[in-house]
Amino acid sequence: MTMSPARPGVRAQSAPDGGLPVAPTRARWRPLGLADVTIEEGFWAERQALNAAAMIPHVDSWLERLGWTGNFDAAAAGRLPEGRRGREFSDSEIYKLLEGMAWEIGRTGDPALEARLGEIVRRVSAAQESDGYLNTMFGRPGQRSRYADLEWGHELYCYGHLIQAAVARARTVGLDDELVRVAVRAADHVCATFGPDGDQRVCGHPEIEVALAELYRVTGERRYLDQARAFVERRGHGVLGEIDFGPQYFQDHIPVREATVLDGHAVRALYLAAGAVDVAIETGDDDLLEAVRRQTLRTLARRTYLTGGMGAHHEGESFGADFELPPDRSYSETCAGIASVMLNHRLVMQTADARHADAVERTLYNIVATSPAADGRGFYYTNVLQQRVEGQLPSQTEPSARAQSAARPPFFAVSCCPTNLTRTFASLGAYLATHDDAGVQLHQYAPATIRAGVTAGDVELRVATRYPHDGRVEVSVTRPAPGPWTLTMRVPSWAVGATVTAEGRTRAVEPGYIEAPGPQAVGDVVVLDLPVAPRFTWADPRVDAVRGQVAVERGPVVHALESTDLGADVATARVRTDVAPSDDDGVVRVRVATAQTDDADWPYSRAPREPQAGDERLVPLVPYHSWAERGPSTMRIWMPVTDR
Amino acid sequence: MTMSPARPGVRAQSAPDGGLPVAPTRARWRPLGLADVTIEEGFWAERQALNAAAMIPHVDSWLERLGWTGNFDAAAAGRLPEGRRGREFSDSEIYKLLEGMAWEIGRTGDPALEARLGEIVRRVSAAQESDGYLNTMFGRPGQRSRYADLEWGHELYCYGHLIQAAVARARTVGLDDELVRVAVRAADHVCATFGPDGDQRVCGHPEIEVALAELYRVTGERRYLDQARAFVERRGHGVLGEIDFGPQYFQDHIPVREATVLDGHAVRALYLAAGAVDVAIETGDDDLLEAVRRQTLRTLARRTYLTGGMGAHHEGESFGADFELPPDRSYSETCAGIASVMLNHRLVMQTADARHADAVERTLYNIVATSPAADGRGFYYTNVLQQRVEGQLPSQTEPSARAQSAARPPFFAVSCCPTNLTRTFASLGAYLATHDDAGVQLHQYAPATIRAGVTAGDVELRVATRYPHDGRVEVSVTRPAPGPWTLTMRVPSWAVGATVTAEGRTRAVEPGYIEAPGPQAVGDVVVLDLPVAPRFTWADPRVDAVRGQVAVERGPVVHALESTDLGADVATARVRTDVAPSDDDGVVRVRVATAQTDDADWPYSRAPREPQAGDERLVPLVPYHSWAERGPSTMRIWMPVTDR
Structure with a gap:
């Protein structure tokens, strides 16, 4: 694989820029964000609407009810540790919800949601200490000291989600935002504490790597990238203490660039891989990018469920050995699916390899869409492929022990998945399409409007389809480009017998990316026919x-x-x-x-x-x-x- | 099933009585202990010799080296909690080793081992508090208070193994023994603390139930039986706190007599079931016995590996659902195998049902014999049926994280299995044969001398066989009985085509127990031929x-x-x-x-x-x-x- 150099035309990342969930400064195919892609109706539009109407308010109300949001108030009021509720990583759930709200506001501009986000951000901000430290679990009298337990404490993991929420704000409303200021203070504190002259350890749960790389992209501050790279490079050298699950649990068993496959705790492995991709891109480290690419492909070939799910062991929530994929004991955590979408989306932009977009599609339809209940008020944490015993209906008033798979409980004692879904659904549009100088690439199919700049000028597309119910995808232009451009479309690996019709000619196409002349005039249609027969x-x-x-x-x-x-x-x-x-x-x-x-x-x-x-x-x-x-x-x- | 009444001829249990590992006061078939059964050579004799020569000294040296035995010295010297080593249940490992030593002394009379046992008992005894409380983990300044954490603290579990070790001493050297005195003081403390007017909870890990029932048999003190029964009956009513693994983990999900199958943590379930059998027998509670019998048969029919191993989940070390028996992720803990042998041995004495003795045989050859290395200095904790990835040779200097299955490490951070094996091998003779008024029953086949009293008088048998290498089993008398008696032999369920030859006549026999006239004179031979062809x-x-x-x-x-x-x-x-x-x-x-x-x-x-x-x-x-x-x-x- 060769890397494309940074290209002209990539947007500057220092201002609201169309709501890009991830914004590599160099890419073969460049992202399109929420301002450029609007899902109009159908399968995913229904789920985005459900996210706004039910999931976000539901999650918000549970976080309040359980007191996890209130932990910030207790911190500001000096009522900790007595007043603290939830597990050591509960702060992160509020941050993920804030990220979900931020994308949703970026998508729809909902003023009530903007007000609610502002209220929560004020409560979070009030708990931040003067040096930027922010965590309700550590550092106060009666609590363990800061970073006393990097193996399990999750402090840097929590910052990671805080920063990702701030990046969502920066990319939707701009840098002049209180959540951005909170996150920048926290990031500066992290750089001061864990920089070259500081603590040389890492967090037991990767996440800050991807967040700091993105904060660098938003702010242009090189120290965030340097810190992200340092966190990536330190892993695999036994910098964390010993635990029963072994060092692979927190990704400290092998340096990232030496690994040949993803291993250990699935969510941790996938978040780290996504961060390593971002670091590799921004530092021009092609070897690191190639290492993660190979790990991902081998993981897809040998350690992934038919659903796209990852993680074969309940114990340690981890990958199994190659081809060890029990359907009844699959762990296949919803968050691992989300993280796989993050990773594979990054890789398709760098490599133009359809296998990664195939993985995104499979995971979206069979993991991300599987977790939430039809009413948006229940969730799967794990996604088993075989249920041997009829489950019982879950309690609607108590959070569930996390790994129950028989039914969708309303919330969990460890509730990473529901909050993670809110941010994923709100930012889903970004996975549909990318662009480059020559044209537009369609990766996922949904009824949508897509705007993109290409060399020939700006173009606005309309995708009409009943996919996945029906395999016919019609692409037309609502605002033609001034000149010719190329429409690239993914033919999924399962779509044997697909055809494309452009300029009146129909031809058979093979799985992978296929190209057609972009529709030139209103009324021109390119039709992709994907045989969805069972x-x-x-x-x-x-x-x-x-x-x-x-x-x-x-x-x-x-x-x-x-x-x-x-x-x-x-x-x-x-x-x-x-x-x-x-x-x-x-x-x-x-x-x-x-x-x-x-x-x-x-x-x-x-x-x-x-x-x-x-x-x-x-x-x-x-x-x-x-x-x-x-x-x-x-x-x-x-x-x-x-x-x- | 009908229960047989207590029979004349059962030995009084208040004095050394032939080294019975379990001594029901009523049984259809009555046990024969170490004094009555001597394994002479072959498969199991080699392992008993290995246990004496290697396993017991190896385990003893690791317990000293890791400081777990030294915890008792630290307690006596007031050096706790600083000086404490090992997990919260490490005291139990010393007790299980003492039990192993006690049976080995009962088997061979080794004076050096007797001296070593005495030394360890003195150190344990010195740590006991004046009211009988004995645990190095709790109750001192700087430690959590006594019974503050019954869910995980294992205090009563530790007493259970202490008492079982004392029972072994009582049945081999008699009640006038320091270890017996220590255990009686501890048991009296338990009865005072958890009796009718005391704490109404139970231990997170069953074990004291079976121990107290046996201490009752040894001492005749009814309060121990009452306490054992209370601990059995309290379970299943949510008396313990909530944990992530759920109440089935510590057998608090359903009352014992209501369960239909063994569930949750396998070792906990099996120890509890063994204790429930003993309580049922001593209290005449046929319903309870029948409940455990049905649970055990269903567990054998649906939740047991081909090896006899039990426990399909690493997470929670638990049984899976019916027929959920993954070979690569089998947990199949060595201790669960030992506990299954304990349970099924108890049930065969009560029910004369060959399925239980079949389970004992299968588990002995494929779990108990599998765990130790050929040199007796390494052990499997889990016993997988499929190893996908070549393991690495284990460290010989550091204890292993417990669930590594690729090779046999010398010791574990949680090291229940090696100590459990020492007591099992030393007392193995007791599983070979039982007796009743009519004659002698052979359950397991090994070259052995067996002495038993039957109505016709005392008889001494000799079993000659190369089993399991060869399926021919010859039974003769070295001391004939004065009158006729019945020789009962188990035909294993796999032994299709078996024959028995007695008094010159050969006949085909079906799996199950078959009867033949006991050999009457020296030189008479009964031959059982079991086809062992692969x-x-x-x-x-x-x-x-x-x-x-x-x-x-x-x-x-x-x-x-x-x-x-x-x-x-x-x-x-x-x-x-x-x-x-x-x-x-x-x-x-x-x-x-x-x-x-x-x-x-x-x-x-x-x-x-x-x-x-x-x-x-x-x-x-x-x-x-x-x-x-x-x-x-x-x-x-x-x-x-x-x-x-």
């Missing part, structure tokens, strides 16, 4: 846990069998793979035989115990992202087949 | 994780494929099941094709990806209990088959 999907034979089983996908959407539809425990299902899945206006059905296995005293025997075949019939599947919406059920994505 | 074994189709895979067993011994023998990663192996495993004087070979799977960008595809078949040849398997003895390897018990 299909059977098989796993690599090295994935032992799903041997002899098959999954069903329709377009980018993984489907699942629920006991609600089968009328029996899904453990009894056997799928006929000689009968193609049917598709009735998006409702996918497969031919399923139910099979009862008699109980035995001992579950092992001298010959295979064949279950007794029962009825065979067409059974509907549900999109995985909507499973368990009709009450407790057993569920499986991977279904045993009749003939193996 | 066989393929298949799992219930509901065990998703091993679908399309097969295991190989020979007699009671589970076998495994190691990369050391395959010359390649075992992930590449495909076994031909149309070619029976060969047996060359105990060396088992199967026909294996190696198959390479090409890497892909994404491990899921529209059609099954068939690996490229490579060479096919006969490859030796190793007994699972001796895997990883030749250096790091990948290993699997369940092997994919070529034809599915």
Whole structure:
């Protein structure tokens, strides 16, 4: 891979610039932000509306109710430590919610939300100490001292989310903002404390790396980049203390540039990788970028679930070994999905490699869309691919122990995922498209308006589609460019048999990025046709846990069998793979035989115990992202087949 | 099931009585202890010798070196809490070692070991407080107060092991012993503190239940039984605080008599079940006994690995759901295996149900024998059925984080398993045989001398066998009984085609217990022939994780494929099941094709990806209990088959 040099035309990052969630100063393909991309309707617009109407207020009210927001008031009023509520990292939840609010304000300009954000920022600001230190868990009489527990204390992790929230403000309303000032003071404190002459350790939870690199992009202050780079480079040298989970848990087992695959705690690994990409880009460190690129590709090839989910172990919330991907014990944390989207979005801009945008799509539809309940008031923390036992409806009044997967609880004792979703949904538009001098690239398909500057001039596109329900994507111009330009579109890896129609000619296209002349005049249309017909999907034979089983996908959407539809425990299902899945206006059905296995005293025997075949019939599947919406059920994505 | 009444002939338990590890005062089949059963040579005799020569001294030296034994000296000298070493439950390791030493002294009378035990007991005794309280972790200035943390503090758990060690002394040297006096003082303190008018909670880790019931049997003091019963009955009513793992972790989720299957933390569940059996027997509570019996049978039918191992989750060290038995992520703790042996041994004496003795055999050969290294100086804490990545040789100088499975470390930060093994090997003889008025029952086969009293008089048997290498078991008398008696022998569930020859007649016998006339004269022989030829074994189709895979067993011994023998990663192996495993004087070979799977960008595809078949040849398997003895390897018990 060769790196493209910084290009003219990248926007200066010192003023509101269109709401870019990530803004590399050099990229093969440059980002387009919330001001340039508007999702108009359909799958993702509905979820953005739900985020605004339900998720953000719901999360805000729980943070108040549990007293985690109130921790800042208690700090300002000198009522700590007695008055503190929540775990050591609870400050970060308020910051992630602030980031979600900031993007949402950038997207819609909602004045009530602006007022609410301002109120919370004032409470946060009041708790900041004169030297910039800001954390409600440490440093006061009766609390442990600052940075006494970098392994578990999460202080730098919390700053990371504070800074990311401030970056969202800087990119939507500008640098003259109280949240930006709070974050800059905190960042300056971090640089003073952990700089070349200071504490040479790192945080047990990566996150500040990506945040400081972005703060550098926003402010132009080189010391933030230097500090981010230092935090990246220090890892892997055993700078943190020993813990039962081992140093890979907090990404201190191997230097980032020496690793060959992502390992250890999934969210920590992915946040760190995203930060390393940003550091690599800004410092021109092609070796580091290439290292992270290879790690990511190997992780996609060997350590990723069909859903895009990452993290195979509950213990340590970590990646498993290559091909160790148990569906029932998948951890596949929602936050790991979000972090994978962050990482792969960064990499597609640098590499123009469709595998990264494929990963973004798969993860958005099957992890990010799966976590929230249809009403926006419940969330999955983990995203299992197989539910063996019907869960119980969660308490609506108490936060859940975090890793319950049977139903979507309203909040968690460790509640990183709901707040992380608010910022992801509010900034989702940025993942749809990028631009370069030659034209515009479409990565994700949704009904949207997209504005971009290319060499030929400014252009405004309209994308019309019912995707993913339907695979037809129509691209037209609402404001033509003065000259010719290139429209680049991603053909997903699953889209065998896709065609593109431009200037009256239809041609077959292969998965990957394909190019067509950009529509020149209003009325011109380029049509991409992606065959979303449901299909059977098989796993690599090295994935032992799903041997002899098959999954069903329709377009980018993984489907699942629920006991609600089968009328029996899904453990009894056997799928006929000689009968193609049917598709009735998006409702996918497969031919399923139910099979009862008699109980035995001992579950092992001298010959295979064949279950007794029962009825065979067409059974509907549900999109995985909507499973368990009709009450407790057993569920499986991977279904045993009749003939193996 | 009906309960047999207490029978005449059960030994009084107030004096040394032949070294019974468990001594129910009523039983269908009554136990025989170390004084009655001597293992002469062969598989288990070698391990008992290794325990005496290596394991006990090795464990003793590590406990001294880590300072865990020294904690008692520090307590006596007033040097706590500063001088304390190890985790909150480290006292229990010294007690388990004392129990191991006590049985070993009972078995061999080793005077040097007796001196060493006396020395340790004096140090323990010196740390006991005047009211009987004894724990080096709590209760002193600068430490948390007594019983401030019953959820995690393990104080009552530690007493449990102290009392079990004292019971071992009482049953080998008698009640006039310092360790017995220490334990009685501690037990009296427990009864005073947690009795009807005291603290109504329980310990986060069951163990004291089984210990107090046995102390009652030894001393006849009813209050110990009442306290044991109270601790059993209090569970399941939410008496302990909330923890992330949920109340099933410390067996507080459901009353024992209401549970239908063992759940939660495996060792905790199994210790509690063993204690509940003892309480049920001594109080005549048939409902409680029947509840535990049903839970155990369902656990064997649905939640037990082929090895007899229990515990499918690393997180919470817990049972999984029914049929959730991943081989690579099996936890299958050594201590859970030991606890399962304790529980099933108790149940076979009460029920005469061969399924329990089958479980004991399977667990002894494949968990208890697997944990220790061939030199007795390394141990598995977990016993995985599949090792995906070659491990590294463990440090010989530092204790290991506990759940490393690739190799056998010399000791652990949480080191319950090595000490637990010392007591199990030293008392192993007791699992071989029982007796009743009519005769003698043989449950496990080893070259041994067995003495028992039956109605016809005393009889001394000799068992001659090379089991499990060979399936021929010859039973003769070295001291005939004055009259006829019945010899009962277990035919293991796997022993299809077994025969018994008695009084010159050979007959086919089915799995289960079979009866023959006891040999009457010196020179008479009863011969049991168990076909140990290697066989393929298949799992219930509901065990998703091993679908399309097969295991190989020979007699009671589970076998495994190691990369050391395959010359390649075992992930590449495909076994031909149309070619029976060969047996060359105990060396088992199967026909294996190696198959390479090409890497892909994404491990899921529209059609099954068939690996490229490579060479096919006969490859030796190793007994699972001796895997990883030749250096790091990948290993699997369940092997994919070529034809599915």
